[in-house]
Amino acid sequence: MSWELDVSIIIVNYNTKELTRNCLKSVFDKTNGISFEVIVSDNGSNDGSVEMIKSEFPQVVLIENNANLGFGAANNRGLKIAKGKYILYLNSDTVLLNNAVKIFFDYWENSPEKEKIGALGCVLQDDKGNVIHSGGDFPTYKKEIFRLIKENVAISVNSLLSFFHIKQIHKKKNRLLNAVSESVDYVTGADLFVRNNSFAEFDERFFLYFEETDLQFKMNKNSLKRILISDPKTIHLEGKSNKIKMKSLDRYISFSSAQILFSRILYFKKNNHKKIWLFIIFILEQLYLFHFFYKTKNMRKKLWSLYVS
Template identity: 50%
Template sequence: MSSAVEVSVIIVNYKTCELLRNCLRSVFEQTKDISFEVIVSDNGSEDGSVEMVRNEFPQVVLVENKANLGFGAANNRGLNVAKGEFVFYLNSDTLLLNNAIKGFCDYWKGHESENLGALGCNLVDAEGTLTESHGVFPENGKLIKAMMHHLAAFAVKNAMKFLHMDISKLRPVPVYKKFVGDVDFVIGADLFVKKSELARFDENFFLYYEETDMQWRMAKIGLKRRLIDGPRVMHLVRGGRGKMDDVLRYGSFSIIQSEISKVRYTKKNLSKSVSFALKVMILLHWLSPYIFKNTRQYFGVMRSV
């Protein structure tokens, strides 16, 4: 086997020590017959993550960012030191269930003539059920329609919460089907790409939409994004209904960051007027008395997007 590194596995961590430990174990236990390195880019965790990596996985390249730079920026710090021909961006809340890294690498090398830009696989959740693995590029009309529907639904849920009515069953449970073939974009939980400038994220996206933006750039130059059969990866956190109140969850950090990134993505890649309309509608629902204590600190951020 060549001594050159074939794949650099880059894992961003922010206060997920136990998840990270299990993820790293799965990578080293499952990955065989391929030259690889693992890079953990830590965003200033204070939960013992850095010490755990140093003590239990001394072979891991540790990048200490000292602050929470966001998902894309932290991945870029890992990319800066990566030595592999390929890069596998992997969430800390994942587990490899087979020799997935070699599977991705072998597939790419066997399909070099097909203008590949990114690979992923059909993810499963902790129960082994298929979960979100890919997405469709946002479109202006669909974004506006979805946001108007959301505003109306959110107003109804606020009213029901005020009246102490049960709204727990109003949130639909998504059902995902297995898909193999070309997609608009592979989600960032397991994203296999060739190391190049195209593998770099736009750091203006703090959280969410960064992988969508990357693969939008790939699409514009004719590179394919594809889900393949073979690699098996479990994504533990994404896709769960969770126990948070269906109104209060819209004041959570992750939802707020997703909405900021949605506006940023729309302004950058689609339409400034549509991004402005989205911004206004999002700010309106941020005024909800139930989530305003969380959203108020982000009004200035949203206005500047």
Template identity: 40%
Template sequence: MDVSIIIVNYNTRNLTLQCLVSIYEKTKGISFEIIVVDNASLDNSVEYIKKEFPQVTCIENNINVGFGKANNQAVRICKGKYLFFLNSDTILIDNSIVLFFYYLENCKVKSVCCCGASLLDMQQNLTGSAGNFPSLLQEFLDIGFYIFCSKIYKRKFSIAFHVHGNEIIEVDYICGADIFIKKEIFNLVGGFDENYFMYYEETDMFYRLKNLNYKSIIIPNINIIHLESGSFLNKKTFDVNKFTMIYKGKVLYYKKNKGSLSCFFMKCFSFIFYIIRLPRYYRNIHAIISIIIHS
């Protein structure tokens, strides 16, 4: 088996079905399997998937075990030489999986173990595909100081950026929407840390890969549509539950990889960030400050 495609589903029945259609329509020239891990969805996702795609392997969880743990479950039963972690809200628009497969098969730089696409939104505009590892300097610049060094910030510090042009670039981490990686390397690094429920689990995994001197790249002439376009902070409504999950993931990342003191300063910078933007977040500021303090 060449590739195992792994999709985690949680109440995204229609999106998952759309994603599956695109995989079978576009993927030719390799052997592959698809494993869908359902995290106790309430929208009859599994029933529809089994009906429309009986060849798909479904893992049915009784509870929502989180993103990283669900992916690890699938890895334990998959047969592919390569793993392709694909979000349910993605749509393949070309034979992306074959392009990833042959790139890594023929890559002469043995330390390159993982690749991703240049992601597009529904209007086919570029959206976040990769990022730099979080750092205290990045948190400080995010307060607003990045305007004084915008070009350097985007290249060296931004934790989410889009990729354009034709040159393959090395990145710190690839967006969790589309991670194509050698299975043996994924297992060597220990898979996703299951202490993360959702968010920052891929950043943590890539940080461990980097420490083992492995490289990850974005291939910009491969495009995949990702329907999640941009940070929820830029949307009109503020999702407190999503903010909670993201911030808990960030705190865990800092404590694990940077230490408690760095985590403390990160929280201080977060506090300043939201206080400065009080007019924008005043309706949720008490919840935000509480999450920052207690996470």
């Protein structure tokens, strides 16, 4: 199949006007030597993002979804009209530091095993140059059950600490990746470079989180490699702070944390369906939500509907 362009860069925007402006500026400033297009799939933003894009970046192909479709679905809208041989899924809170798009393209095109590649990513960094989450291993029942047990213990302890108005600060350490390239189970969706084919389409049942993991689990079953390479340089501002200040227990029941719980159940139901282990994860997630009693009544009901569906 012949393609009109080398790469289609797809960015999902939802009320991230300033971040999207900086991301787009970095893309157009840094990308050269290849033919490309930028598609922004906007999920019903009301912060002036759409007007900003139309005014400052008229070359961008703008999709106005007029509703928050979720991350995977919004990316799929861009995929449907993409003219590039390759797709770069790029978060709106990223900034390219070099000609990363061409580096991805050249690596794939020049690889002697290019037909065996499913996805590329880079070693992401925060705005201070620290290495942050860039990829990882596929979730397993053992790992997720252990994680949920730790979360339940932690939240119980912090509930007591909050009662006595004691603040906790949690530190997380960056894992340095020194290799020129490293095979991983999955590349994070913040900068996911894939071929424009059926393996580029997300399962829209995942509203947020686990969608890129699910996508690359399918690649894995088809013996396609997922690789992090060191030459593309990208800042991901989601990892801006290395400290999480426990100001309130409300962060535990934020929209994002709820989506992680829902998507975790969906991922295991779809890809590793063993009823007993899924049941244990479900119970641990319900226990996690039960810490908040009435605040999470609807969330617990939704989790139940996902489990039994």
